[in-house]
Amino acid sequence: MTEPLVLADPAPPRRPRVPRLLRQPAFRRYWSAQTVSLFGDQVTMLAVPLLALLAVGAGPAEMGYLTAASLLPNLFFSLPAGAWVDRHPRRRQVMIVTDLGRAVLLLAVPLLWWTGALNLPLLCVVAFLIGILSVFFEVAHASLFATLVQRPDYVDANSLVNGSRAMSHVAGPSIGGLLVQVLTAPVALLSGVFTYLASALFLARTRVTERPVPAGPGLGMAAGVRYVARSALLRATLLGTTTVNLFNFMFAALFVLYVTTELGVSPGVLGLVIGAGAFGGLLGAAVTGPVSRRIGIGPAVLLGFVVFPAPLILVPLAMGPPPLVLGLLFAAEFVSALGVMVLDIAVGSVQIAATPVAMLAVVSGFRRTVNHGIRPIGALIGGTLGAAIGVRPALWIASVGALLGVCWVASSPLRTMRTLPEG
Structure with a gap:
């Protein structure tokens, strides 16, 4: 007699594969900080000009001044900021401080609006200072990235970070527009404050041994x-x-x-x-x-x-x-x-x-x-x-x-x- 056919137990459903880098707590927190910060940037980029237009009454020339104020730090501060960060032993702390600084500056905008003190020059000053802090955040990011990620994983790590950037470009303006529509532009800026605070929290919990600053001249x-x-x-x-x-x-x-x-x-x-x-x-x-x-x-x-x-x-x-x-x-x-x-x-x-x-x-x-x-x-x-x-x-x-x-x-x-x- 032939033995009865025994059916094998069905294989358990496969769990979605999590990228190897995201299984590393330090990189996962760093990537989370980047993601929430990118979404905050997109909301802020929409809410600040709308605030200038709707609450301050800015015209075309004034909108140009505001845009220039946010862009000029990239031109004038990127190189000296990079030279300074390379000599700083704690790049992660630089990023945390800049996140907290941007949160405070952004929080000042709705507070000024609620007190009736907000005007275009003050808004331009805030945009300029946030731009400076963003420059320091970005140049410090390159050093921290190389500390957290091994060379063979550079492409995969950049793919995850840029994937978050792409998603923020898709969803960020829509979320920002909805927040402005429902809550008004000044209140919508509070969401940007929370994203910068969340980024700082993720970075504070990222445990990484940073490489020491080399001694000697030649790093300017x-x-x-x-x-x-x-x-x-x-x-x-x-x-x-x-x-x-x-x-x-x-x-x-x-x-x-x-x-x-x-x-x-x-x-x-x-x-x-x-x-x-x-x-x-x-x-x-x-x-x-x-x-x-x-x-x-x-x-x-x-x-x-x-x-x-x-x-x-x-x-x-x-x-x-x-x-x-x-x-x-x-x-x-x-x-x-x-x-x-x-x-x-x-x-x-x-x-x-x-x-x-x-x-x-x-x-x-x-x-x-x-x-x-x-x-x-x-x-x-x-x-x-x-x-x-x-x-x-x-x-x-x-x-x-x-x-x-x-x-x-x-x-x-x-x-x-x-x-x-x-x-």
């Missing part, structure tokens, strides 16, 4: 600039990203004007297209790790330099019936958002790996100075060019010109680099 601002200039990898990536930023901000200065006036897309529909397109950033954050491991980190960088700007050509190309125009705009936003994540993650990983730990903050500060400094220049050139030759031809120049950024890295050692470089 000039040393950081010289190191970037002499490094073929850092020089190529900086020149490439600066080129992309120049043309991309030429494009950004004209995009909304062109789409709403010449293509006839309403602001509400445009907001939906941009918000839906931002999901491409989430996909980019998810695929960058596997793609870079398959084709190599260098080719992944080159891929990002192409996939980020190339889809924007669809914008000046868009014409015809409204469904076709909206489809082309969505494709441009979706694929470009995917490309910028590939570019940011791959380039960021290469830059950290190629920089000595003792110089991470000052090199990060120098890159920030150049990349943020070129942005207003690009916007001014875009506006001038649009007025001189027309908006659509200027968009063609901006979208095609951004592809020139890949030339810097295509002629560098990155072209054939399979793994991250040794610093």
